[in-house]
Amino acid sequence: MNRRTWTAVAALSLAAALTGCASEAETAAPVATIPSPDAAQTSELLEQLSSIDPALGRDSDVSDARNICQGLLAGEIETGDLVRPRLGDSLTDEQVGAIESAIRDTFCTVE
Known part of the structure; x- marks a missing residue:
C-alpha cells in the first residue's frame, strides 16, 4: 500500500x-452521590434494624445501609442480593423487606 x-x-x-x-x-x-443519614436518621435506622434482628443495629451497619441505598437508587431490584451479603446470609425474605423499608424510610429517598 x-x-x-x-x-x-x-x-x-x-x-x-x-x-x-x-x-x-x-x-x-450518571453517578449519583450516596445519601448519608444525619444523626437523627442514623439513630432511627439503627433502632429499626435492631428491632428486625437483634444482631443488627451496630454502627458499622450504617455504612452497609448506605451501600444498599446506592444499589436501590441504581435500580438493582434483587434486594436480597444487596442486603444479605452485607447484613447477614440467614436473613429471611420478610427481614430483607423490612430492612429495605427501614433504609428507604429513614434516609434513602429518590428525589
Whole structure:
C-alpha cells in the first residue's frame, strides 16, 4: 500500500475508535452521590434494624445501609442480593423487606 492508502486507513480507524468512545460515554449511567443519614436518621435506622434482628443495629451497619441505598437508587431490584451479603446470609425474605423499608424510610429517598 502506498502512503495515501495508509493515511486513509489510519484516519478511518481513528474515526471509528472515537465514535465508539463517544457512544459509550453517552450510554453511561450518571453517578449519583450516596445519601448519608444525619444523626437523627442514623439513630432511627439503627433502632429499626435492631428491632428486625437483634444482631443488627451496630454502627458499622450504617455504612452497609448506605451501600444498599446506592444499589436501590441504581435500580438493582434483587434486594436480597444487596442486603444479605452485607447484613447477614440467614436473613429471611420478610427481614430483607423490612430492612429495605427501614433504609428507604429513614434516609434513602429518590428525589
